[in-house]
Amino acid sequence: MSLRTSVDYYTTRLSALAPGGFFFTLHIRFGLPLMHHQTYPEGWTDLYTEEAYALRDPIIAWGFS
DSSP states (O other): OOHHHHHHHHHHHHHHHOTTOOEEEEEEETTEEEEEEEOSOHHHHHHHHHTTGGGGOHHHHHHHO
16 A cells, blocks of 8 residues: 555545544644645634634644644
């Protein structure tokens, strides 16, 4: 099984577990991920971006630490 096939398989499984949406990034280097995927509704994504919630997001802080 290729890496892409594995990622697609687990992304599909995660979608079933998180019907409200989810976001993940893999292999963050120099502030940019090699791969990312998000399924949140567009309205939430727009609000998150407009309000700069990433600056106060504890999960993002944990990921960078």
